[in-house]
Amino acid sequence: MPKAILIDTTRCTACRGCQVGCKEWKDLPPVATKQRGTHQNPPDLGPYNFKLVRFAEHMEADGTVKWNFFPDACRHCIDAPCKSGASIEGSIIQDEATGAVIYTEKTAKEDFETIKSSCPYDIPRKDPKTKRIVKCDMCIDRVRANLLPMCVKSCAMGAMSFGERADMLKLAATRLVAVQKEFPKAQLCDMENVSVIYLVADDPKKYHKFAVADASDAMKGAPGMTRKEMLAGVFAPLRKATKQMQG
Amino acid sequence: MSVSRRGFIKLLGAGTACLGLSKLGIDLGPAQAYAAGLKIEGSKESISICPFCSCGCNTLVHVKDGKIINIEGDPDYPISAGGLCAKGAALRSLHVSPNRITKPKYRAPGSAKWVEKDWDWMLDKIARKVKDQRDKDFVLKNEAGLEVNRLESVFSLGSSQMSNEECSVAHQSLRSLGIVHMDHQARV
Numbered sequence: 001m002p003k004a005i006l007i008d009t010t011r012c013t014a015c016r017g018c019q020v021g022c023k024e025w026k027d028l029p030p031v032a033t034k035q036r037g038t039h040q041n042p043p044d045l046g047p048y049n050f051k052l053v054r055f056a057e058h059m060e061a062d063g064t065v066k067w068n069f070f071p072d073a074c075r076h077c078i079d080a081p082c083k084s085g086a087s088i089e090g091s092i093i094q095d096e097a098t099g100a101v102i103y104t105e106k107t108a109k110e111d112f113e114t115i116k117s118s119c120p121y122d123i124p125r126k127d128p129k130t131k132r133i134v135k136c137d138m139c140i141d142r143v144r145a146n147l148l149p150m151c152v153k154s155c156a157m158g159a160m161s162f163g164e165r166a167d168m169l170k171l172a173a174t175r176l177v178a179v180q181k182e183f184p185k186a187q188l189c190d191m192e193n194v195s196v197i198y199l200v201a202d203d204p205k206k207y208h209k210f211a212v213a214d215a216s217d218a219m220k221g222a223p224g225m226t227r228k229e230m231l232a233g234v235f236a237p238l239r240k241a242t243k244q245m246q247g
Numbered sequence: 248m249s250v251s252r253r254g255f256i257k258l259l260g261a262g263t264a265c266l267g268l269s270k271l272g273i274d275l276g277p278a279q280a281y282a283a284g285l286k287i288e289g290s291k292e293s294i295s296i297c298p299f300c301s302c303g304c305n306t307l308v309h310v311k312d313g314k315i316i317n318i319e320g321d322p323d324y325p326i327s328a329g330g331l332c333a334k335g336a337a338l339r340s341l342h343v344s345p346n347r348i349t350k351p352k353y354r355a356p357g358s359a360k361w362v363e364k365d366w367d368w369m370l371d372k373i374a375r376k377v378k379d380q381r382d383k384d385f386v387l388k389n390e391a392g393l394e395v396n397r398l399e400s401v402f403s404l405g406s407s408q409m410s411n412e413e414c415s416v417a418h419q420s421l422r423s424l425g426i427v428h429m430d431h432q433a434r435v
Contacts, residue, residue, distance in 0.1 A: 015332040015333055016332070017332040017336045020333040021336040024319075024336060024337060025319075030340075093281070141284065141286070142285065144285070145285045145288070147285075150319070153320060153322075153329055154319070154320065154330055154331050154336050155330050156327045156331060
Protein backbone atom coordinates (compact mmCIF):
# COMPACT_ATOMS: atom_id res chain seq x y z
CA MET A 1 0.00 0.00 0.00
CA PRO A 2 1.39 3.42 -0.87
CA LYS A 3 2.28 5.68 2.02
CA ALA A 4 1.86 9.41 2.44
CA ILE A 5 3.00 12.21 4.70
CA LEU A 6 0.57 14.93 5.72
CA ILE A 7 2.19 18.20 6.77
CA ASP A 8 -0.24 20.45 8.60
CA THR A 9 1.54 23.82 8.46
CA THR A 10 -1.04 25.36 10.81
CA ARG A 11 0.53 23.28 13.58
CA CYS A 12 4.13 24.01 12.59
CA THR A 13 6.03 26.30 14.96
CA ALA A 14 9.15 26.25 12.77
CA CYS A 15 11.28 24.71 15.52
CA ARG A 16 13.22 23.02 12.69
CA GLY A 17 13.47 19.73 14.53
CA CYS A 18 12.58 17.98 11.27
CA GLN A 19 15.31 19.79 9.39
CA VAL A 20 17.98 18.85 11.92
CA GLY A 21 16.60 15.34 12.51
CA CYS A 22 16.88 14.67 8.78
CA LYS A 23 20.45 15.92 8.65
CA GLU A 24 21.42 13.81 11.66
CA TRP A 25 19.90 10.58 10.39
CA LYS A 26 21.51 11.06 6.99
CA ASP A 27 24.89 11.96 8.51
CA LEU A 28 25.05 15.04 6.33
CA PRO A 29 27.98 17.38 6.93
CA PRO A 30 27.64 20.92 8.29
CA VAL A 31 27.39 23.83 5.90
CA ALA A 32 29.07 27.19 6.54
CA THR A 33 26.47 29.84 7.22
CA LYS A 34 26.03 33.45 8.24
CA GLN A 35 23.37 35.75 9.64
CA ARG A 36 21.05 36.75 6.82
CA GLY A 37 18.34 38.44 8.83
CA THR A 38 16.03 35.41 8.73
CA HIS A 39 15.60 32.21 10.69
CA GLN A 40 15.53 30.34 7.38
CA ASN A 41 18.90 28.72 7.40
CA PRO A 42 20.48 27.58 5.16
CA PRO A 43 18.79 29.86 2.63
CA ASP A 44 17.83 26.99 0.34
CA LEU A 45 17.80 23.21 0.01
CA GLY A 46 21.22 21.88 -0.86
CA PRO A 47 23.21 18.68 -1.33
CA TYR A 48 23.49 18.42 2.47
CA ASN A 49 20.00 19.68 3.33
CA PHE A 50 17.11 17.56 2.08
CA LYS A 51 14.63 19.21 4.42
CA LEU A 52 14.33 22.95 5.01
CA VAL A 53 11.81 24.93 7.02
CA ARG A 54 11.03 27.99 4.93
CA PHE A 55 9.99 31.23 6.60
CA ALA A 56 7.82 33.66 4.62
CA GLU A 57 6.68 37.05 5.87
CA HIS A 58 4.05 39.26 4.29
CA MET A 59 1.71 42.02 5.32
CA GLU A 60 -2.04 41.66 5.09
CA ALA A 61 -4.21 44.45 3.67
CA ASP A 62 -5.19 45.41 7.24
CA GLY A 63 -1.56 45.90 8.26
CA THR A 64 -1.06 42.70 10.28
CA VAL A 65 2.12 40.81 9.55
CA LYS A 66 1.78 37.10 8.79
CA TRP A 67 4.65 34.68 9.23
CA ASN A 68 4.23 31.40 7.38
CA PHE A 69 6.28 28.26 7.92
CA PHE A 70 6.79 25.63 5.26
CA PRO A 71 8.86 22.49 5.99
CA ASP A 72 9.96 21.90 2.39
CA ALA A 73 11.20 18.59 0.96
CA CYS A 74 10.57 16.15 -1.88
CA ARG A 75 6.85 15.50 -2.51
CA HIS A 76 7.42 11.95 -3.82
CA CYS A 77 5.10 12.54 -6.78
CA ILE A 78 2.90 9.61 -7.67
CA ASP A 79 3.93 9.96 -11.33
CA ALA A 80 7.31 11.54 -10.74
CA PRO A 81 8.36 13.87 -13.59
CA CYS A 82 12.02 13.47 -12.53
CA LYS A 83 11.74 9.72 -13.00
CA SER A 84 10.25 10.22 -16.46
CA GLY A 85 13.02 12.69 -17.25
CA ALA A 86 15.78 10.27 -16.25
CA SER A 87 17.74 8.67 -19.07
CA ILE A 88 19.62 5.93 -17.20
CA GLU A 89 17.90 2.76 -16.10
CA GLY A 90 17.76 2.52 -12.32
CA SER A 91 19.00 6.03 -11.56
CA ILE A 92 15.62 7.18 -10.29
CA ILE A 93 13.39 4.46 -8.92
CA GLN A 94 10.07 4.32 -7.18
CA ASP A 95 9.65 1.97 -4.25
CA GLU A 96 6.75 -0.34 -4.88
CA ALA A 97 5.62 -0.62 -1.27
CA THR A 98 5.72 3.03 -0.24
CA GLY A 99 5.70 5.07 -3.44
CA ALA A 100 8.95 6.74 -2.34
CA VAL A 101 10.92 8.23 -5.23
CA ILE A 102 14.57 7.31 -4.73
CA TYR A 103 17.72 8.63 -6.39
CA THR A 104 20.41 5.94 -6.58
CA GLU A 105 24.16 6.28 -7.12
CA LYS A 106 23.47 6.05 -10.87
CA THR A 107 22.16 9.64 -10.80
CA ALA A 108 25.83 10.68 -10.94
CA LYS A 109 25.62 9.93 -14.65
CA GLU A 110 22.35 11.82 -15.24
CA ASP A 111 22.21 15.34 -16.63
CA PHE A 112 21.54 17.40 -13.53
CA GLU A 113 19.85 20.31 -15.29
CA THR A 114 17.35 17.98 -16.97
CA ILE A 115 16.41 16.32 -13.69
CA LYS A 116 16.29 19.59 -11.76
CA SER A 117 14.15 21.39 -14.31
CA SER A 118 11.75 18.45 -14.56
CA CYS A 119 10.86 18.86 -10.88
CA PRO A 120 7.84 21.13 -10.37
CA TYR A 121 8.92 21.70 -6.75
CA ASP A 122 12.60 22.59 -7.30
CA ILE A 123 13.90 19.77 -5.11
CA PRO A 124 16.86 17.93 -6.71
CA ARG A 125 20.38 19.10 -5.82
CA LYS A 126 23.79 17.89 -6.91
CA ASP A 127 26.42 16.71 -4.47
CA PRO A 128 29.66 18.30 -5.70
CA LYS A 129 31.75 15.50 -4.16
CA THR A 130 29.96 12.37 -5.32
CA LYS A 131 28.34 14.04 -8.38
CA ARG A 132 25.12 12.28 -7.35
CA ILE A 133 21.78 14.02 -7.55
CA VAL A 134 20.34 13.96 -4.07
CA LYS A 135 17.11 14.62 -2.19
CA CYS A 136 14.82 13.15 0.47
CA ASP A 137 14.20 9.40 0.12
CA MET A 138 11.29 9.30 2.60
CA CYS A 139 13.73 7.55 4.98
CA ILE A 140 13.07 4.38 3.04
CA ASP A 141 15.50 2.47 5.29
CA ARG A 142 13.50 3.47 8.38
CA VAL A 143 10.12 2.92 6.79
CA ARG A 144 11.15 -0.57 5.69
CA ALA A 145 12.05 -1.28 9.33
CA ASN A 146 8.63 -0.06 10.44
CA LEU A 147 10.01 3.23 11.80
CA LEU A 148 8.70 6.69 11.00
CA PRO A 149 10.59 8.93 8.58
CA MET A 150 12.91 11.06 10.72
CA CYS A 151 11.14 14.37 10.00
CA VAL A 152 7.78 12.95 11.06
CA LYS A 153 9.36 11.32 14.12
CA SER A 154 11.02 14.58 15.15
CA CYS A 155 7.89 16.70 14.91
CA ALA A 156 6.90 17.39 18.50
CA MET A 157 4.03 19.65 17.40
CA GLY A 158 2.14 16.89 15.61
CA ALA A 159 2.30 18.85 12.37
CA MET A 160 3.47 15.81 10.44
CA SER A 161 1.75 12.48 10.06
CA PHE A 162 2.86 9.41 8.18
CA GLY A 163 0.80 6.38 7.21
CA GLU A 164 -1.22 4.64 4.56
CA ARG A 165 -2.12 7.07 1.80
CA ALA A 166 -5.83 6.37 2.21
CA ASP A 167 -5.64 7.21 5.92
CA MET A 168 -3.64 10.35 5.28
CA LEU A 169 -6.18 11.56 2.72
CA LYS A 170 -8.94 11.06 5.25
CA LEU A 171 -6.97 12.88 7.93
CA ALA A 172 -6.19 15.66 5.45
CA ALA A 173 -9.85 16.15 4.69
CA THR A 174 -10.76 16.20 8.40
CA ARG A 175 -8.05 18.74 9.20
CA LEU A 176 -8.96 20.87 6.18
CA VAL A 177 -12.54 21.22 7.35
CA ALA A 178 -11.37 22.11 10.87
CA VAL A 179 -8.78 24.63 9.67
CA GLN A 180 -11.14 26.24 7.17
CA LYS A 181 -13.37 27.38 10.02
CA GLU A 182 -10.61 29.80 11.04
CA PHE A 183 -8.85 30.17 7.68
CA PRO A 184 -11.36 30.04 4.82
CA LYS A 185 -8.58 30.04 2.22
CA ALA A 186 -7.00 26.89 3.64
CA GLN A 187 -6.19 24.22 1.08
CA LEU A 188 -4.33 20.97 0.47
CA CYS A 189 -1.46 21.37 -1.99
CA ASP A 190 -1.55 19.12 -5.06
CA MET A 191 -3.07 16.30 -2.98
CA GLU A 192 -3.93 14.13 -5.98
CA ASN A 193 -0.43 14.04 -7.44
CA VAL A 194 1.93 13.78 -4.49
CA SER A 195 2.72 11.60 -1.48
CA VAL A 196 3.72 14.54 0.71
CA ILE A 197 0.61 16.63 1.16
CA TYR A 198 0.77 20.12 2.65
CA LEU A 199 -2.15 21.77 4.38
CA VAL A 200 -1.72 25.54 4.16
CA ALA A 201 -3.96 28.18 5.74
CA ASP A 202 -3.63 30.72 2.95
CA ASP A 203 -2.60 31.13 -0.68
CA PRO A 204 0.31 28.64 -1.14
CA LYS A 205 2.36 31.37 -2.85
CA LYS A 206 2.45 33.15 0.50
CA TYR A 207 4.38 30.17 1.85
CA HIS A 208 6.85 29.29 -0.87
CA LYS A 209 7.20 29.85 -4.61
CA PHE A 210 7.11 26.09 -5.15
CA ALA A 211 4.54 25.17 -2.48
CA VAL A 212 2.31 23.96 -5.31
CA ALA A 213 3.59 22.58 -8.60
CA ASP A 214 5.33 25.12 -10.76
CA ALA A 215 6.14 23.48 -14.06
CA SER A 216 7.23 26.64 -15.84
CA ASP A 217 10.75 25.22 -16.15
CA ALA A 218 9.55 21.81 -17.18
CA MET A 219 7.42 23.27 -19.95
CA LYS A 220 10.56 24.50 -21.67
CA GLY A 221 12.31 21.17 -22.07
CA ALA A 222 11.15 18.08 -20.26
CA PRO A 223 8.66 15.87 -22.00
CA GLY A 224 4.93 15.88 -21.61
CA MET A 225 4.45 17.83 -18.41
CA THR A 226 2.74 21.16 -18.29
CA ARG A 227 1.70 23.14 -15.31
CA LYS A 228 -1.87 22.71 -16.37
CA GLU A 229 -1.56 18.93 -16.53
CA MET A 230 0.23 18.82 -13.20
CA LEU A 231 -2.54 20.75 -11.56
CA ALA A 232 -5.39 19.11 -13.45
CA GLY A 233 -7.70 17.23 -11.17
CA VAL A 234 -6.10 18.56 -8.01
CA PHE A 235 -9.16 20.30 -6.81
CA ALA A 236 -11.78 17.79 -7.89
CA PRO A 237 -10.97 15.19 -5.21
CA LEU A 238 -10.49 17.96 -2.70
CA ARG A 239 -13.99 19.23 -3.27
CA LYS A 240 -15.25 15.70 -3.04
CA ALA A 241 -13.43 15.11 0.24
CA THR A 242 -14.68 18.29 1.85
CA LYS A 243 -18.17 17.66 0.61
CA GLN A 244 -18.12 14.25 2.26
CA MET A 245 -16.92 15.74 5.49
CA GLN A 246 -19.47 18.47 5.49
CA GLY A 247 -22.21 16.00 4.47
CA MET B 248 5.54 -29.46 -15.31
CA SER B 249 2.30 -30.16 -13.60
CA VAL B 250 0.42 -27.30 -12.07
CA SER B 251 -2.68 -27.80 -9.97
CA ARG B 252 -5.71 -25.63 -10.65
CA ARG B 253 -5.07 -23.80 -7.40
CA GLY B 254 -1.40 -23.29 -8.25
CA PHE B 255 -2.31 -22.11 -11.73
CA ILE B 256 -4.64 -19.43 -10.40
CA LYS B 257 -1.94 -18.34 -7.97
CA LEU B 258 0.56 -18.06 -10.82
CA LEU B 259 -1.95 -16.18 -12.91
CA GLY B 260 -2.57 -13.80 -10.03
CA ALA B 261 1.11 -13.15 -9.52
CA GLY B 262 1.60 -12.56 -13.24
CA THR B 263 -1.26 -10.09 -13.41
CA ALA B 264 -0.01 -8.23 -10.37
CA CYS B 265 3.45 -7.88 -11.91
CA LEU B 266 1.98 -6.72 -15.20
CA GLY B 267 -0.04 -4.11 -13.36
CA LEU B 268 2.98 -2.77 -11.51
CA SER B 269 5.24 -2.68 -14.55
CA LYS B 270 2.54 -0.83 -16.42
CA LEU B 271 2.67 1.83 -13.75
CA GLY B 272 6.42 2.05 -14.24
CA ILE B 273 7.26 0.89 -10.75
CA ASP B 274 10.56 -0.94 -10.48
CA LEU B 275 10.73 -3.93 -8.23
CA GLY B 276 13.99 -4.85 -6.58
CA PRO B 277 16.33 -1.86 -6.70
CA ALA B 278 14.40 -0.02 -3.99
CA GLN B 279 14.72 -3.04 -1.73
CA ALA B 280 18.46 -3.07 -2.26
CA TYR B 281 18.59 0.66 -1.59
CA ALA B 282 16.71 0.30 1.68
CA ALA B 283 18.97 -2.48 2.92
CA GLY B 284 21.02 -1.75 5.99
CA LEU B 285 19.33 0.27 8.68
CA LYS B 286 22.21 1.96 10.47
CA ILE B 287 20.81 1.33 13.96
CA GLU B 288 20.25 -2.38 13.35
CA GLY B 289 21.98 -4.43 16.02
CA SER B 290 22.79 -1.40 18.14
CA LYS B 291 22.20 -1.11 21.87
CA GLU B 292 19.37 1.26 22.72
CA SER B 293 19.46 3.29 25.94
CA ILE B 294 17.21 6.01 27.25
CA SER B 295 18.76 9.37 28.04
CA ILE B 296 17.51 12.93 28.54
CA CYS B 297 17.96 15.97 26.34
CA PRO B 298 20.15 18.45 28.27
CA PHE B 299 18.56 21.63 27.00
CA CYS B 300 15.25 23.10 28.19
CA SER B 301 12.99 22.16 31.07
CA CYS B 302 10.83 19.86 28.92
CA GLY B 303 13.61 17.34 29.58
CA CYS B 304 12.58 15.14 26.66
CA ASN B 305 13.61 11.51 26.76
CA THR B 306 15.89 10.38 23.98
CA LEU B 307 16.81 7.00 22.58
CA VAL B 308 20.56 6.64 22.22
CA HIS B 309 21.82 3.97 19.82
CA VAL B 310 25.28 2.63 20.51
CA LYS B 311 27.25 0.34 18.23
CA ASP B 312 30.85 -0.76 18.77
CA GLY B 313 31.11 1.63 21.71
CA LYS B 314 30.10 4.64 19.65
CA ILE B 315 26.92 6.68 19.63
CA ILE B 316 25.57 6.33 16.10
CA ASN B 317 22.13 7.88 16.51
CA ILE B 318 20.01 9.82 18.98
CA GLU B 319 16.29 10.33 18.45
CA GLY B 320 13.15 11.03 20.48
CA ASP B 321 11.55 8.43 22.74
CA PRO B 322 7.95 7.73 21.64
CA ASP B 323 7.08 6.51 25.13
CA TYR B 324 7.88 9.87 26.70
CA PRO B 325 4.49 11.53 27.29
CA ILE B 326 5.55 15.18 26.84
CA SER B 327 7.11 14.99 23.39
CA ALA B 328 5.82 11.57 22.25
CA GLY B 329 9.06 10.96 20.37
CA GLY B 330 9.48 14.46 19.01
CA LEU B 331 12.54 16.62 19.44
CA CYS B 332 13.17 20.24 18.52
CA ALA B 333 16.18 21.39 16.52
CA LYS B 334 18.40 21.41 19.62
CA GLY B 335 17.39 17.94 20.79
CA ALA B 336 17.51 16.56 17.27
CA ALA B 337 21.16 17.63 17.04
CA LEU B 338 22.30 15.73 20.14
CA ARG B 339 24.47 13.23 18.31
CA SER B 340 26.29 16.03 16.54
CA LEU B 341 26.75 17.74 19.88
CA HIS B 342 28.35 14.56 21.20
CA VAL B 343 30.69 13.89 18.28
CA SER B 344 31.53 17.50 17.43
CA PRO B 345 35.27 18.15 17.18
CA ASN B 346 34.57 21.48 18.90
CA ARG B 347 33.15 19.81 21.97
CA ILE B 348 35.10 20.55 25.14
CA THR B 349 35.89 17.33 26.99
CA LYS B 350 38.47 18.54 29.51
CA PRO B 351 38.39 21.33 32.10
CA LYS B 352 39.93 24.54 30.82
CA TYR B 353 41.17 27.47 32.84
CA ARG B 354 41.57 31.07 31.76
CA ALA B 355 43.53 33.12 34.29
CA PRO B 356 42.32 36.63 35.11
CA GLY B 357 43.44 39.01 32.36
CA SER B 358 44.64 36.19 30.15
CA ALA B 359 43.32 35.57 26.64
CA LYS B 360 44.38 31.93 26.66
CA TRP B 361 42.64 28.79 27.87
CA VAL B 362 44.87 26.25 29.59
CA GLU B 363 43.93 22.59 30.05
CA LYS B 364 43.81 21.49 33.70
CA ASP B 365 42.91 18.26 35.45
CA TRP B 366 39.72 17.84 37.44
CA ASP B 367 41.41 17.80 40.87
CA TRP B 368 43.14 21.10 40.23
CA MET B 369 39.91 22.60 38.90
CA LEU B 370 37.69 21.45 41.78
CA ASP B 371 40.21 22.64 44.37
CA LYS B 372 40.39 25.99 42.61
CA ILE B 373 36.60 26.37 42.53
CA ALA B 374 36.26 25.35 46.20
CA ARG B 375 38.97 27.83 47.20
CA LYS B 376 37.27 30.65 45.24
CA VAL B 377 33.85 29.92 46.70
CA LYS B 378 35.20 29.73 50.26
CA ASP B 379 37.21 32.96 49.89
CA GLN B 380 34.26 34.81 48.38
CA ARG B 381 31.96 33.59 51.11
CA ASP B 382 34.35 34.57 53.88
CA LYS B 383 34.75 37.99 52.30
CA ASP B 384 31.10 38.88 51.64
CA PHE B 385 29.04 36.87 54.11
CA VAL B 386 26.40 39.13 55.71
CA LEU B 387 25.31 38.21 59.22
CA LYS B 388 22.85 41.06 59.80
CA ASN B 389 21.10 43.53 57.51
CA GLU B 390 20.87 47.30 58.02
CA ALA B 391 17.87 46.88 60.31
CA GLY B 392 19.87 44.54 62.50
CA LEU B 393 17.94 41.43 61.53
CA GLU B 394 19.88 38.18 61.28
CA VAL B 395 20.07 37.24 57.56
CA ASN B 396 23.20 35.01 57.14
CA ARG B 397 23.40 35.53 53.39
CA LEU B 398 25.95 35.71 50.59
CA GLU B 399 24.84 38.06 47.82
CA SER B 400 27.97 38.05 45.67
CA VAL B 401 27.64 34.46 44.44
CA PHE B 402 25.07 33.32 41.89
CA SER B 403 24.23 29.72 41.09
CA LEU B 404 23.19 28.86 37.56
CA GLY B 405 21.89 25.31 37.73
CA SER B 406 20.34 22.97 35.22
CA SER B 407 16.75 22.39 34.24
CA GLN B 408 17.62 18.70 33.95
CA MET B 409 18.06 18.21 37.67
CA SER B 410 15.64 15.83 39.35
CA ASN B 411 13.76 16.78 42.52
CA GLU B 412 16.37 14.93 44.58
CA GLU B 413 19.27 16.68 42.87
CA CYS B 414 17.52 20.03 43.30
CA SER B 415 17.09 19.27 46.98
CA VAL B 416 20.78 18.48 47.48
CA ALA B 417 21.89 21.50 45.41
CA HIS B 418 19.49 23.75 47.27
CA GLN B 419 20.72 22.60 50.67
CA SER B 420 24.39 22.99 49.79
CA LEU B 421 23.84 26.45 48.28
CA ARG B 422 21.70 27.60 51.19
CA SER B 423 24.34 26.34 53.61
CA LEU B 424 26.73 28.82 52.02
CA GLY B 425 24.10 31.56 52.36
CA ILE B 426 23.63 31.86 48.59
CA VAL B 427 20.28 33.47 47.75
CA HIS B 428 20.58 33.98 43.99
CA MET B 429 19.75 30.75 42.16
CA ASP B 430 18.33 30.04 38.78
CA HIS B 431 18.68 27.59 35.91
CA GLN B 432 19.49 27.97 32.26
CA ALA B 433 16.01 27.45 30.84
CA ARG B 434 14.74 30.65 32.46
CA VAL B 435 17.49 32.99 31.28
